[in-house]
Amino acid sequence: MSKLAIFWFRRDLRLEDNAGLYHALKSGLPLQPIFIFDREILDKLEDKKDARVHFIHRVITELDAQLKALGSCLRVYYGSPSTIWPEILKEFDVAKVFTNHDYEPYALERDGLTRSLVEKAGASFHTFKDQVIFEKDEVVKDDCKPYTVFTPYSRRWKAALKPFFLKSYPTKKYFEAFHTAKPTKIPSLADMGFEPSEIDIPPTDWKAEVIKKYSEQRDFPAVPGTSRLGVHLRFGTISIRQLAREAGALNETYLNELIWRDFYHMILWHFPRVGKGLAFKPDYDQIQWLNDEAAFEKWCKGETGYPIVDAGMRELNATGYMHNRVRMIVASFLTKHLLIDWRWGEAYFAQKLLDFDLAANNGGWQWAAGSGCDAAPYFRVFNPQLQTQKFDPQLKYIRKWVPELDSFNYPRPIVQHELARKRCLETYAAVLKKD
Structure with missing residues (x-):
C-alpha cells in the first residue's frame, strides 16, 4: 500500500x-x-x-x-x-x-x-x-491588540487588502493528483436518521443587478435586494475570495457585509468566551432576564401581535431564512421588549437558520442585546411600528407572512411598547449604571 x-x-x-x-x-x-x-x-x-x-x-x-x-x-x-x-x-x-x-x-x-x-x-x-479573507491577528491595531469596534477594523481591513488576498487557488491545474480509489456507498439520509426537507436552498449564482443596488435595497424585506448567499458561504459551496473580488467590486456596502463576517470570526478567535455562552461585556451577564417561556413560545411561532416581528419569525420557520433588517428587529424585541435572555434567541436561530454561523449569529444577538462588541447601546430599543413604517410601509412583507393581519384572528400585542421600553431601561440600568 x-x-x-x-x-x-x-x-x-x-x-x-x-x-x-x-x-x-x-x-x-x-x-x-x-x-x-x-x-x-x-x-x-x-x-x-x-x-x-x-x-x-x-x-x-x-x-x-x-x-x-x-x-x-x-x-x-x-x-x-x-x-x-x-x-x-x-x-x-x-x-x-x-x-x-x-x-x-x-x-x-x-x-x-x-x-x-x-x-x-x-x-x-x-x-x-479558507472561509475568511483575514483571520486571527492579521488585522489588528498598532499595539497588536484586536479591534472591538467595526468601523476602524474595516478601515484597517481595506488598507491591508492586496490583490493577492483575493486571488483564487488554481486547484484545477492539479486534479490529476487525486487518488484512484474504488467508490464506496455514501450513507443515505435515512441511514443517519434524517429525512428530506421541503425547504428550498437559494442558488449559488449571484445577480450583478442585485449587488449593484444592494445599498439602496438591502433594508427592505419585501424587495429581493440581498444575495441570499449566506448558506453557501457557511458551507463553502462558494468561495469568499471570488465573492469579495467580483461582487465587492460592484458595491462597497456589500463588501462591508463580508468584512463583518471576518470581524465576528476575529472576535470569536480573540475572545473565545463569546462562543461559550458568555457576554462579550461581562457586566451584561448580571442582567435579570424575565425568561417568560409562554412569551418566548409566542415569539418563536410569530404570534406576538407585532406584525413585523411575527412576519420575520414565520419567514424563518417556513424557509430557514430571515431578512437581515428583520433579524435585528426580532432580536431587539426578544431581548428588550420581552426581556428574554439573548442566548435563547441565539439558540433558536442556530436551530432554524440555513446560514447559521456561530460567530456571526452570536455577534448579531449580542449586538441586539447590547452585550457585544460595538453593540447598540442598551437604551436603543427598536420601535417595531416605526421600523415597519420605515422599511415595509406598504405592508407587502408583513401581509405575505401574516395574512390574517386585519382579522379578529390576529393576536393583540403581548406587551405595550412604551411600558416594555421603560421596563427594559430600568432592568438594564440596575446593572449597567455607568454604561
Missing part, C-alpha cells in the same frame, strides 16, 4: 478555489478526499428534516460525482471523528492530512484531537485559511 495524502472537507464543499485542497493536491502524494457526517453535531439536531443536513448530503453527492468523473471518489463516513479517524488511518497509509481552519470551540477541540491521532500514526496535519 503506497503512501497518500488525505483532504478532509468540512466548511469548504467545493473543488474550485479551495485553499487546503490546493495545498493537498500539490503535496506530491496521491490525494484521497474524505467527508465525515459528524455525529457529535448531527445527534444534537432535533429536527430530523433539517434542511442543512439535506443540503450537505446533496452537495456531498455532487462532489462525489465530480470526483468520479476525474477517476477518483469521495470517501464518506458517518460517526464521531474520534472513532472515524483511527479507521481511516488503518485503511490508508497516510503521510499527510490537509484541511481548512475552523474557529468554533467544538471544531478547535475536534481538530486538536484529530491532530494528535494523525501525528501518533506518524503522519502530519496541515490546516489553511
Whole structure:
C-alpha cells in the first residue's frame, strides 16, 4: 500500500478555489478526499428534516460525482471523528492530512484531537485559511491588540487588502493528483436518521443587478435586494475570495457585509468566551432576564401581535431564512421588549437558520442585546411600528407572512411598547449604571 495524502472537507464543499485542497493536491502524494457526517453535531439536531443536513448530503453527492468523473471518489463516513479517524488511518497509509481552519470551540477541540491521532500514526496535519479573507491577528491595531469596534477594523481591513488576498487557488491545474480509489456507498439520509426537507436552498449564482443596488435595497424585506448567499458561504459551496473580488467590486456596502463576517470570526478567535455562552461585556451577564417561556413560545411561532416581528419569525420557520433588517428587529424585541435572555434567541436561530454561523449569529444577538462588541447601546430599543413604517410601509412583507393581519384572528400585542421600553431601561440600568 503506497503512501497518500488525505483532504478532509468540512466548511469548504467545493473543488474550485479551495485553499487546503490546493495545498493537498500539490503535496506530491496521491490525494484521497474524505467527508465525515459528524455525529457529535448531527445527534444534537432535533429536527430530523433539517434542511442543512439535506443540503450537505446533496452537495456531498455532487462532489462525489465530480470526483468520479476525474477517476477518483469521495470517501464518506458517518460517526464521531474520534472513532472515524483511527479507521481511516488503518485503511490508508497516510503521510499527510490537509484541511481548512475552523474557529468554533467544538471544531478547535475536534481538530486538536484529530491532530494528535494523525501525528501518533506518524503522519502530519496541515490546516489553511479558507472561509475568511483575514483571520486571527492579521488585522489588528498598532499595539497588536484586536479591534472591538467595526468601523476602524474595516478601515484597517481595506488598507491591508492586496490583490493577492483575493486571488483564487488554481486547484484545477492539479486534479490529476487525486487518488484512484474504488467508490464506496455514501450513507443515505435515512441511514443517519434524517429525512428530506421541503425547504428550498437559494442558488449559488449571484445577480450583478442585485449587488449593484444592494445599498439602496438591502433594508427592505419585501424587495429581493440581498444575495441570499449566506448558506453557501457557511458551507463553502462558494468561495469568499471570488465573492469579495467580483461582487465587492460592484458595491462597497456589500463588501462591508463580508468584512463583518471576518470581524465576528476575529472576535470569536480573540475572545473565545463569546462562543461559550458568555457576554462579550461581562457586566451584561448580571442582567435579570424575565425568561417568560409562554412569551418566548409566542415569539418563536410569530404570534406576538407585532406584525413585523411575527412576519420575520414565520419567514424563518417556513424557509430557514430571515431578512437581515428583520433579524435585528426580532432580536431587539426578544431581548428588550420581552426581556428574554439573548442566548435563547441565539439558540433558536442556530436551530432554524440555513446560514447559521456561530460567530456571526452570536455577534448579531449580542449586538441586539447590547452585550457585544460595538453593540447598540442598551437604551436603543427598536420601535417595531416605526421600523415597519420605515422599511415595509406598504405592508407587502408583513401581509405575505401574516395574512390574517386585519382579522379578529390576529393576536393583540403581548406587551405595550412604551411600558416594555421603560421596563427594559430600568432592568438594564440596575446593572449597567455607568454604561
